[in-house]
Amino acid sequence: MSLLVVDNLSVFYGAIEALRGVSLHVEQGEVVTLIGANGAGKSTTLRTISGLLPPKTGTIRFDGQTIHNWQPHRIVKSGLVQAPEGRKIFANLTVDENLQLGAFLRTDRTAIRADRDRALELFPRVRERLNQQAGTLSGGEQQMLAIARALVARPKLLMLDEPSLGLAPQLVRTIFQVIREINLAGTTILLVEQNANMALQVAHRAYVIEVGRIRMEGPAAELAASDEVRKAYLGAH
Amino acid sequence: MTQQGLATAPLESARPPRERGLVGTVVNSAWPVAVGLTVAAMMHVMLPTTIGPFYTRIVIDSGIAIILAVSLNIVNGMTGQFSLGHAAFLALGGYTAGMITFYGSLLLWNSPAKQGGFLGSGEWLFAFACLMGGIVATLAGYVVGLPSLRLRGDYLAIVTLGFGEILRVILQQTRPVIDSVEKLKNAGAAQLWPPPVGGAVGFNGLPKYTNLFWVYAFATFMLVVAFRLKRSSLGRAMISVREDEFAAQAMGVNVARIKVLAFMIAAFFAGLAGGLYAHESGLIMSPRDAGFQRSLDYVLMTVLGGRGSISGVMLAAIILTVMPEALRDFDQYRLIVYALLLIGMMLLRPQGLFGIHEVWDWRPRWRSRAATTRSMPAKGGRPNA
Numbered sequence: 001m002s003l004l005v006v007d008n009l010s011v012f013y014g015a016i017e018a019l020r021g022v023s024l025h026v027e028q029g030e031v032v033t034l035i036g037a038n039g040a041g042k043s044t045t046l047r048t049i050s051g052l053l054p055p056k057t058g059t060i061r062f063d064g065q066t067i068h069n070w071q072p073h074r075i076v077k078s079g080l081v082q083a084p085e086g087r088k089i090f091a092n093l094t095v096d097e098n099l100q101l102g103a104f105l106r107t108d109r110t111a112i113r114a115d116r117d118r119a120l121e122l123f124p125r126v127r128e129r130l131n132q133q134a135g136t137l138s139g140g141e142q143q144m145l146a147i148a149r150a151l152v153a154r155p156k157l158l159m160l161d162e163p164s165l166g167l168a169p170q171l172v173r174t175i176f177q178v179i180r181e182i183n184l185a186g187t188t189i190l191l192v193e194q195n196a197n198m199a200l201q202v203a204h205r206a207y208v209i210e211v212g213r214i215r216m217e218g219p220a221a222e223l224a225a226s227d228e229v230r231k232a233y234l235g236a237h
Numbered sequence: 238m239t240q241q242g243l244a245t246a247p248l249e250s251a252r253p254p255r256e257r258g259l260v261g262t263v264v265n266s267a268w269p270v271a272v273g274l275t276v277a278a279m280m281h282v283m284l285p286t287t288i289g290p291f292y293t294r295i296v297i298d299s300g301i302a303i304i305l306a307v308s309l310n311i312v313n314g315m316t317g318q319f320s321l322g323h324a325a326f327l328a329l330g331g332y333t334a335g336m337i338t339f340y341g342s343l344l345l346w347n348s349p350a351k352q353g354g355f356l357g358s359g360e361w362l363f364a365f366a367c368l369m370g371g372i373v374a375t376l377a378g379y380v381v382g383l384p385s386l387r388l389r390g391d392y393l394a395i396v397t398l399g400f401g402e403i404l405r406v407i408l409q410q411t412r413p414v415i416d417s418v419e420k421l422k423n424a425g426a427a428q429l430w431p432p433p434v435g436g437a438v439g440f441n442g443l444p445k446y447t448n449l450f451w452v453y454a455f456a457t458f459m460l461v462v463a464f465r466l467k468r469s470s471l472g473r474a475m476i477s478v479r480e481d482e483f484a485a486q487a488m489g490v491n492v493a494r495i496k497v498l499a500f501m502i503a504a505f506f507a508g509l510a511g512g513l514y515a516h517e518s519g520l521i522m523s524p525r526d527a528g529f530q531r532s533l534d535y536v537l538m539t540v541l542g543g544r545g546s547i548s549g550v551m552l553a554a555i556i557l558t559v560m561p562e563a564l565r566d567f568d569q570y571r572l573i574v575y576a577l578l579l580i581g582m583m584l585l586r587p588q589g590l591f592g593i594h595e596v597w598d599w600r601p602r603w604r605s606r607a608a609t610t611r612s613m614p615a616k617g618g619r620p621n622a
Binding site: 050052071072073076077081082083084088089090091092093097100101102104105149150153 | 470473474476477480481483484485486487488489490491593
């Protein structure tokens with residue numbers, strides 16, 4: 001059975017229909033990416049799955065439970081964790097305190113410590129700056145911290161919202177490499193990206209979203225090869 | 238940087254694990270509490286005879302101001318919810334505690350006068366009354382906390398301001414104090430409701446139990462809670478709400494619960510301080526104490542001290558208590574001085590004297606690093622710490 005099933009999701013911002021019947025599913029162990037242009041509804045989809053926005057219609061099932069009417073903290077506790085767009089780290093707290101907040105809902109101290117160490121192994125740069133104020137980190141380091149912080153929550157499904165946003169190409173490659181490593185270590189990932197090129201290289205399957213509707217779906221390699229996607233998102237002519 | 242980072246990491250994990258959980262909390266809190274109580278008792282025994290009643294009074298006022306300012310800082314500083322109604326909790330706690338000691342004494346001892354000496358029966362009734370004042374304020378804190386779930390910034394400030402003003406007006410409508418047992422026994426509903434707490438003239442005739450020991454005992458209690466909170470997972474959750482509500486939610490923080498909890502904790506200690514305030518000699522608890530003016534005093538202390546800096550706010554509470562006394566001759570200009578102070582502060586140091594840091598964080602870098610990971614320092618009950 002699928003880990004996450006989103007079925008016919010509609011979301012409104014006031015009178016504006018941001019999502020018009022979005023359906024997608026994520027299987028255990030996959031990296032699934034949701035690509036699309038600005039304002040297509042990518043972040044709205046993630047926010048709705050996280051419980052931050054109420055859906056008007058549709059259902060969200062995660063790990064066998066219906067979650068679309070749950071409070072956000074309960075959804076996090078069930079293992080569905082988001083690293084939000086624009087990093088959203090706690091700038092006035094130290095890096096270490098940020099990581100501890102990732103484990104806010106957990107009480108198993110030894111396991112938290114192990115997960116924290118594992119996350120820091122993935123991001124040695126973050127380890128170097130443990131006692132530094134998070135706001136003093138560079139953009140790339142902040143993104144690494146945001147992902148590490150989400151990992152400390154020990155997600156069954158990690159949702160990443162635009163992890164490449166505003167980063168230098170070199171850093172983008174590093175981040176995507178780590179995303180692959182996180183997945184190989186057993187975490188399922190739902191990745192929202194504008195950088196379709198990188199996202200399609202990392203993902204197993206992909207969805208293309210346009211003005212609140214899923215336009216295409218399929219294996220990432222297939223989509224990367226399709227003319228339509230190449231034209232619209234990969235800059236090919 | 239790499240070298241340094243690699244060197245510090247193993248050091249950190251080599252630190253002996255601190256006591257955790259409920260037991261750890263009690264163990265780690267025990268010695269600061271013991272130190273604080275000892276200091277409070279010593280102050281009580283030694284200070285009045287050495288510095289005289291006037292300065293003793295200022296030290297008492299400072300202690301009460303510390304409790305109020307540091308507790309307000311939990312809402313305004315740590316959780317980032319701007320409240321302008323802290324004095325309302327003070328008044329609520331003060332009136333509640335006053336009713337318990339006044340009418341309690343009347344029923345128990347047939348007189349509202351002080352009973353027993355230091356730590357005598359009257360003082361224990363007083364301590365109990367202060368705690369009850371705190372509890373009643375906590376309930377009000379819950380109610381006032383609810384709007385914070387939907388309102389932000391200025392709007393929340395207006396709602397909390399309104400709460401204080403409403404309470405002030407309600408307190409003005411209360412019945413006159415009933416000062417003898419006979420009258421109390423013969424009193425009908427008309428005398429007892431609204432409660433007989435003095436109306437606009439204030440709650441006269443309360444036994445004046447407040448002394449250095451109780452003020453600094455409760456201040457110790459408050460400070461230990463505040464410092465432990467700041468280092469705790471709950472405190473970090475509060476700070477995360479201040480920093481970024483959305484990210485806090487993404488981390489699984491129940492933002493609604495945290496906000497209401499912050500209001501309740503702050504209200505509890507304000508109510509407690511209200512009990513101390515109501516029983517301080519030379520003061521009469523009056524409806525005015527619930528109003529905007531007094532709330533602003535405490536807001537000023539938190540702004541001056543720094544959002545989230547407990548020691549900074551303590552220092553500001555002391556400064557802003559001592560300063561009006563020193564400038565007593567210029568009393569009518571006090572508000573102007575306050576306003577200038579606030580403007581100057583916003584221009585020069587908008588983050589407050591200490592920002593989010595504690596006083597002892599201001600050390601050379603290699604030391605401050607150790608300081609941030611250290612366990613809670615004792616700031617028991619010294620007013621000029």
